[in-house]
Amino acid sequence: MTTTESFKHLAPVLAIAAAVVGIGGLLPLAFGMAGMAMPRFPFVNGVFFLVVLGGPLLLLASGLHVAASRLVKGWFLVAFTAFLVIVGVGLFWRLPGHGALLDWIAMSFLVVLIAAVLRRTWLWATVGGVWTGVLLGFASVETAIEFLSPAYRGTPGWWWPLWLLGCILGLATGIIAFVRRNQTC
Numbered sequence: 001m002t003t004t005e006s007f008k009h010l011a012p013v014l015a016i017a018a019a020v021v022g023i024g025g026l027l028p029l030a031f032g033m034a035g036m037a038m039p040r041f042p043f044v045n046g047v048f049f050l051v052v053l054g055g056p057l058l059l060l061a062s063g064l065h066v067a068a069s070r071l072v073k074g075w076f077l078v079a080f081t082a083f084l085v086i087v088g089v090g091l092f093w094r095l096p097g098h099g100a101l102l103d104w105i106a107m108s109f110l111v112v113l114i115a116a117v118l119r120r121t122w123l124w125a126t127v128g129g130v131w132t133g134v135l136l137g138f139a140s141v142e143t144a145i146e147f148l149s150p151a152y153r154g155t156p157g158w159w160w161p162l163w164l165l166g167c168i169l170g171l172a173t174g175i176i177a178f179v180r181r182n183q184t185c
Contacts, residue, residue, distance in 0.1 A: 011176055015063030015125050018169035022056030022132040025162040029139065046103035050110050055131025056166075057084070057111045058118075059173060062125035073119075077112050084108035122181040129174025136167035 030052040065076050088104030115124050140163040147160075 011125065011173070011180060012063040012066035014169065014173045014176060015059045015066075015129070018129060018132060018166065018173045019056045019060035019063060021162060021166040021169055022059065022136060023053065025136055025139075025159055025166045026052050026056060026132075028159060043103055043106050045100055046106035046110070049103060049107035052135070053107065054111050054114065055128045055133075055135060055170065058115060058124045058128030059132060059170065060128075061111070061115050062121050062128060062177070065121050065124070073121075077116055080115075081108055081112045084111065120181075122177045125177030126174045126181075129170045129172070129177060132170030133167045133174060136163045136170060140164045140167055 030049055061077075061080050064080065065071075065073070068076060068079075071079065085105055085108055088101055088108065092101040092104060114127075118124055118127060140160060143160045143163065
């Protein structure tokens with residue numbers, strides 16, 4: 001087994017791991033918005049979901065697309081959209097009339113639209129990795145600054161190491177995808 005063959009599955013596994021850690025770290029931010037229950041404008045939560053969860057979802061799409069390489073990219077994007085909508089129904093089925101499900105569906109279509117515009121799986125991983133890494137990096141730095149402040153009287157919480165790990169994994173995935181761009185689809 002050559003070195004190239006041994007690292008063949010490194011990028012998709014790293015992308016899926018970074019996506020899972022990123023989504024796990026960013027879900028409290030995505031659902032912790034103060035005005036989420038009563039948005040002032042239609043689809044405001046959808047834009048917020050996109051900003052917070054778009055990067056990890058692009059990472060997830062890149063890893064899953066390599067794993068499901070037999071699917072044509074168009075059919076994969078349709079299946080990924082259906083997957084995201086089903087996840088949204090699972091998350092928001094208890095909130096009738098809230099509108100968060102429609103916002104989630106709008107975010108799902110926008111993520112898939114971004115993936116369709118980017119066209120290449122390595123671009124999904126690069127953009128998603130940098131997007132996730134920067135967002136989680138800012139969250140980690142902000143938490144560290146607050147913790148080091150003399151006015152802060154608590155502990156940083158369990159999510160801070162998750163944010164830092166997600167930042168590292170996201171940036172590493174983006175860098176590896178960019179470096180191996182000629183070797184992947």
